[in-house]
Amino acid sequence: MKLILNKFILWLLLSSCSIATQAANLDEQLSRLTTQKNYVCMNCHRAEELLVGPSYRQISEKYNKLIATGKLTRAAVETKLAQAIVKGQIGQWGEVIAMPPNQVRGVTFQEGKMKLDQDGDLKMLLDWILSLASH
Numbered sequence: 001m002k003l004i005l006n007k008f009i010l011w012l013l014l015s016s017c018s019i020a021t022q023a024a025n026l027d028e029q030l031s032r033l034t035t036q037k038n039y040v041c042m043n044c045h046r047a048e049e050l051l052v053g054p055s056y057r058q059i060s061e062k063y064n065k066l067i068a069t070g071k072l073t074r075a076a077v078e079t080k081l082a083q084a085i086v087k088g089q090i091g092q093w094g095e096v097i098a099m100p101p102n103q104v105r106g107v108t109f110q111e112g113k114m115k116l117d118q119d120g121d122l123k124m125l126l127d128w129i130l131s132l133a134s135h
Contacts, residue, residue: 010027026132037121039104044097048134054093060132078126082107082116085125 026047046054063081066072072080083089090098104119109116116123 029128037101037105039121041125043103044099052097053099054096056129057132057134058128060092061134064082064130064133076132078116078123079114081126081129082114082122085122086114 027042029047031042045054045056047056049055050058059081063077067074067077084092084099085102085104088099088101093122104120104122104125106117106118106122106124108115116126
């Protein structure tokens with residue numbers, strides 16, 4: 001019994017180290033993606049943990065659930081997230097500070113409508129965020 005318990009504790013320790021390493025790697029990916037472009041995403045968000053705003057994994061899971069249940073299409077989710085990033089938003093995540101508008105390359109406005117550039121920074125960021133949901 002003691003051997004089984006020791007193996008379980010070792011497995012638990014290794015698993016938690018692996019999860020922490022994955023979170024650090026995701027934060028590093030985001031940092032590379034945003035800091036070289038002078039974006040300030042990391043001031044309020046992290047890949048795995050709640051900071052000022054929700055984690056990117058929480059955002060990903062919320063919006064991927066809407067896609068999976070057919071409530072929104074992928075394009076509608078991208079538009080909704082892009083608008084939140086570009087225009088700012090408040091109230092979507094409860095009692096957190098309002099997200100201010102952000103200037104991100106990869107979006108244009110035509111006749112009052114926002115258009116995502118398919119090879120722009122914003123599209124790359126949205127794809128990265130939506131890829132984080134647990135499957």
